[in-house]
Amino acid sequence: MIVKLRSIVFIVSLMALLSSCQDVIEIDVPENQTAISITGRITDSKGGFAVVSTTANYFAQGETPKVEDARVLLFEDGIMVSEMQADSVPGLYTTTFNGSVGSRYEVEVEIMEGNPTFKAGTWRSRPEPMLRVFGIDSIRVRGLNRNTVPQVFTEGAYALMYFQEPPGRGDAYRVTRWKNDSLFTQSIFIFDDSNFDGRYIGDKNGIPPFNYFGPFDEKVGRKDSAGIEIASISRDYFDFLNLVGNQVFNVGSTFDPPPETIIGNIYNVSNPEEYGFGYFGASALSSGGARYKP
Template identity: 25%
Template sequence: MKTIIKLKKLKYIGVFFLLFLCSCEDVIDVDLETGDSTIVIDAEILWEKGTDGNVQTIRISRMTDYYNPEPPKVSGAQIYIENSSGDLFTFSETDVMGVYVCDNFLPQLNETYTLQVTVEDKTFTASETLIPVPEINRVEQDYIEGFSGDENFEVSIFYDDPENQTNFYLTDFKASVLQYPEYILIDDEFYNGNEVENNFSDEDLEVGNSIEIIHRGVSEQFYNYMNLVLETTSSNPFATPPANIRGNIINQSNHEDYALGYFRLCEANQLLYTLDEERTENTN
């Protein structure tokens, strides 16, 4: 299964309808509900290939109401991650409120880790496994025909899916022409043991634009969670997820008072690709 999410551009409805709206003089006050104070824990341990993965970051905030563009940050949390051998990795709060960093984390593929966050007398925990990801074989750029008949840039990554395994992947493409990244969520049901292609295009891409690509291996549980999130919203899924979609972070004293977010550990390929004049370019 392959899920691709794009933010849709809003279209104006029509001149006459806009003129009608402008002719209205009555002011309508909309009473929107104030957001609750649910804790949001953004805990992604991302081990980029070729690095030691020692420095990791966790962010904690709260849900906010409609009129507040910046979620309130949460200070004073106690955070650590423990591996199966009992080693503890402590996350200390930085000068930036709500941002906690560990500089001695030891990532190990297929190792199980447990997160514990204590904030305001509440203790939240979650457990996950660090999932590997295959190397990216190459990156290609090409042109494809858009809806208007114009040729648009398309960028593709290629990687070999391991044979006789069930694997899940999340790839995101970030570019200055996008308000939010484009995400591709995929399992290997139809690609097992073969080379897989993930691609991204946008009508506003131009020569010289840089595209940041992060390609992760993810667990089946996180795949299912993200599938629900991406089906529910086309906005940024790594901001505040829909309140009715629970992650794996549990309040130990009250399971109904859960935190939003998902504790996940991923090995990742991360690269920056710049579009050039060539019709097709390969990068090993």
């Protein structure tokens, strides 16, 4: 009992000593140099867009600053084909021009002298090919459980996509999904054809259909729709998104590596060794959807 009591007294005394020795230490944290960020894409059926912004200090609150009053040009195979128009949303520029599979695309952003957000200069994306995309044969709603193919852990109704993946290894795709009017933005969904090149996805040859949404809400009288868009992407863009996804969504473990700077395809025209952030891609699109009512 005496030993325990002495231990308690020692711990309390040590805590008091530590608390009395605390001084405020001010650390000068250097602010990172502001850099440009350009993200967007050109498609074969929905036009294109570019979002021009800048990076912000690590401790800054709110959205990153958007660059307005820039001149944004779209190039197809080295020829200027469209000047993107400024949208009502700050930093957003759009075009109704549709690209073509087999062509290569670049975006050029010119920032004039006196721009309040970023220094004057011209930035460009490296040429990006628009590659093929598969067509969706059908989308069906099926009841799934732990004993079905495909197997699910939560029993219910799911939206399944059936399609023929074109022969020729090297295709990569990005998936965008939405329920009713709500877009799923909390994940980056990408895949390639390395495991099923040229195969039919949908119960033939032992390959089950692609389960992209579920289970649907079983509330009586409720109608839900689940949409999907498949976008062809280049291997470079696939690798870029894979790195972004690993850094943004796979964090929190003591085994996670420290974050690294991810270089996209944006560079300064007058100094090609100076990179910006972001990626401007080119995609052919295929889309579909399903509606479910219990």
